[in-house]
Amino acid sequence: MKSVEFGTYIKIHREGKGIPQRIVAHALNVDTSTLSKMELGERQILITMVKPLAEILDHDFKDLQIRYISEKIKADFNEQPFLKEALQMVIDNI
Amino acid sequence: MKSVEFGTYIKIHREGKGIPQRIVAHALNVDTSTLSKMELGERQILITMVKPLAEILDHDFKDLQIRYISEKIKADFNEQPFLKEALQMVIDNI
């Protein structure tokens, strides 16, 4: 999986479908200004927005959620020596 | 692994060793008031504090870091349908 920032990924796919920010922003109940910032990484994209994003962009929800979560985890815990063990522990407890 | 909240876990082990908050707070460069709140879950414990906590409590760092990270992930992403796959993806990319 290519590691492009989530906001950038959304932007690329939105543009690929020729959908203006106006439409996506409305689906997320935010301003186009906010969406612009989210795409540029200046505002957080909430996990609750992943589903509506998948729908409006007609994109696989599973893929999008995996991208979202894995990026957050890398951002928060990269470099932590026992990250792998911690993740394995969570997996084993699901 | 028993799932007791991280702050509570710290508190229990601090008390078990008979170390006052004053000492631990100093090691973390915070007030006892802040440490109290951290132990009670009213303030975030930063990941950068896990190492000094392990040292001052003479507690296994690996265990503590695993507890810290896995708790955060559960708090942030519990219930997400593809959490497992996302975690596996991060593991595979480490």
Add this chain to the structure above:
DNA sequence: TGTTGTTTAGACAATTCTGTCAAATGTAAT
């Protein structure tokens, strides 16, 4: 060039979160 629609930038108020201070409460021993 002027028009129309899209995207971004800057300023802002509202909200949330943080650590500290001072005071209150709790605990144990004498």
Add this chain to the structure above:
DNA sequence: ATTACATTTGACAGAATTGTCTAAACAACA
């Protein structure tokens, strides 16, 4: 009961983050 120390609480100011508004920058094209 008093002392000494530990812990918690509530109020607070400072910092950080949020979404919106307005206007500027950008793009496509008649």
